[in-house]
Amino acid sequence: MAFFGSSNAAATSTTGDTSKDIEVKREECPTDSISDLSFNPAIDLLAVSSWDKNVYIYELSQQTGVGGKWKFEMPAHVLCVAWSKDGTRLAAGDTEGNLSMLDLRTNPNPGVVANVPTIPKAHPGGNGLQGTIKCCRWFQTNGQDFLATGSWDKTVKFWDFNSTNPIGTLDCAERVYSMDVKDNLMVVATAERHIHMVNLNEPQKIFKTMTSPLKWQTRTVSCFTDATGFAVGSIEGRCAIQYAEDKNTSLNFSFKCHRQQDQANRDVAKVYSVNCISFHPVHGTFSTAGSDGTFHFWDKDAKHRLKGYPEVGGSITATGFSREGNVFAYAISYDWSKGYSVNSPNQPIKLKLHPIVGDECKPRPGSKKR
Template sequence: MALFGTQAASASSTTGDTSKDVEVPSGALPGDSISDLMWSPTHDFLAVGSWDKKVYIYEVINGVINGKWVFEAKGPVLCVAWSLDGTRVAAGDSEGNLSLVDLRNAGAGPVVEAKSFQAHQTGLRSLRWFKSNNSEYLVTGGWDKKVKFWDLNSANPVAEIECAERVYSMDVKDQLLVIATAERHIHMVNLNEPTKIYKTIQSPLKWQTRVVSCFSDASGFAVGSIEGRCAIQYVDDKNTTLNFSFKCHRQQDTTQRDVAKVYAVNAISFHPVHGTFSTAGSDGTFHFWDKDAKHRLKGYPEVGGSITATAFSKDGGIFAYAVSYDWSKGYSGNSPQYPIKLKLHPIVGDECKPRPGTKKR
C-alpha cells in the first residue's frame, strides 16, 4: 500500500498556487450545485451541468471565461458530455432523461433548445461518447442498473448491458469502458464487443465508489471513494503487480492525536498529454499526482467548499474545477449560503509533468 498521499504539503516545491485562478462571475454561475463539467475536445468550450436543471456552456478566450450558451433539461442535471467532434452536448438528469443539443443549429442568442427523451427508468448518472467501426455512439449508465448504447438515429438503444448494481460513474478511453456501480462492483467492457462485460472486479477500496477515470493510454483506470482513498488499477492481468492504492483528502485532527478527518474523493481527471492525474474532494482541495513514480506533484490549498467536478482542457493547459455542495453530509449540510464557484487554474511550468526519469505507462 503506497501512502504518498499522506505527506504534508509543507515543502514549497509541492505546494501549489491558486492566486492566478480565474473565477466565473457570480451573475454567470448556475443557480444550484454543479454536478459535472467537461471540456470540448475541439474548442475552449466548457459544459457545466447543475442541479438547477440547466447546462451552461462557457467559452474561454485569452484566459477570460464568458457564458456562450445555455439549455434546459427536464430534471436536475447529473452528467454532461461532448461529442468527439465538439458539435453536440448530451446531458443526463435525475429523472432518467437524455437531453441533446446540436450547437451547429444554435442561433444568435444564448438559449439553445434541447431534444429530450426518457433513456432510463431512473436517474441517468453518467454518459460518454465513443467511436466504433467509424461510427459515433453515446453510452449512458443509470440507477436502473443498465448501461445503454445509442446511435441517436432513434429513441431506442442499439444495445444494452445489465450491470450488477446502480451505475455511479463511468469513463471511456479509446475502446475501454469502465463502469463503477453501487456495492463496489467495477465492470470493464471492450467497446469492440459492447454487449459483453469483459471483466468484473470488486473495488480494492473498502467503501462506496464515487468516481472512476481511465488512464490517458487506456491501460487502466483510477478509482476514488468516500473514504479519502484512490486506487490505481490496470486492465491486463499481467500488470496486477502495478496496482496500488493510497490515502488522500485526509486531514489530521488538531484536537486528537492519531485521528484523521476523512473526505470523499469526488473527481479524478487525467492530463491528456502527460498522463498524470488530479484528485479533488469534499475537503475543498485538489492535488496532482504521478502514478508511475507514486509521487504527489502538487497539493493546493482549500478553495472554500467541496470540489464536485474537475476536467483538463483539450491540450491540458487549463484545469477547471467546480465548488459547490456535494451532499456528503446529507440534506442538513446544505444551506443557501454554501458557495457555488467555477474556477479555471492555468497549468504553469512542471505542475503536471511526470517526475524526471519516470517511465510513462
C-alpha cells in the same frame, strides 16, 4: 492559451498556488450544486451541468477570458454532460432519466436554447429516482459516434440518435455511480463496489468484473490516458490505481489522500470523499479532488504527489483538464456528502479555472508515461 498563464513560469514547491485562478462571474454561474463538467475536445468550450436543471456552456478566450455562451434547461436536475469526439454535440442526462443532446451545428448562435432535442425517460426506471442518468460518455466504433448512458436503473444504454430507442443495453450488477471511456476501454463503477470493464468493440458484453480494491463506497472512476487501466476513488479518502490486464497486476496499488489530522487529537484523521479524478491529456498524470476542498496532482508511475493546493472554500464536485492540458477546471459546491439537511443557500457555488504552468503536471524525470 496565453491568457491562462505562461508555460515558462516554474514552480518548485510541492505546494501549489491558486491565486491566479480565474472565476466565472457570479451572474453566469449555476444557482445550485455543479454536478459535472466537460471540456470540448475540438474548441475552447467548457460545459457544466447543475442541480438547477440547466446546462451551461462557456467559451474560453484569450481576449475576453471566460464567459457564458449557450444555456439550456432540462426537465429535472442535470447530473452529467459529455461532448462528442468532434466537439459538435453535447449530451446531458437528468434525475428523471431524460437524455438531451444539443447540436452546435444547428444552434450556432449563442444564447438560451429552447426545445433542445430530448429523449424522455431514456432510462424509465421505476419509482423515485431509479431511472436517474448518472453519467454519459461518447465513444467511436468503426468511425461512428455512439453515446453510453449509465443509470441508477442498473443498466448502461447505447445510443446513435437515429431513433429514440437505444441500440443496445448492458445489464450491470448494481446502480451505476461512475463511468469513463478511453479509446476502446469503458469502466463502469456501481453500488456495492462492483467494477465492470467493457471492450467497446463489443459494447454489450462485460469482459471483466471485479470488486473495487478500496473497502468503502466507490465515488469516481477515470481511465488512464493510454487506456491501459483506471483510477478509482472512494468516500474514505483513498485512491487506487488499477490496470486492466492481469499481466500488470503487480503495478496496482492504492494510497491515502484527502485526509486532515485532527488538531484536537493528533491520533485521529478526518477523512473526506474523493469526488473526482481527472487525467492530464498530454502527460498522463492525474488529479484528485475531494470534499475537503483541495485538489492534488499526482504521478502514478513514480507514486509521487506533484502538487497539493490549499482549500478553496467548499467541496470540489467536478474537475477536468482542457484539451491541450493547459487549464484545469474545478467546481466548488455542496456535494451532498452530509445529506440533505446540511445543504443551504449559504453553500458556495463557484466555477474556477486554474492555469497549468511550469512543471505542475509533468511526471517526475524517469517516470514512464502511461
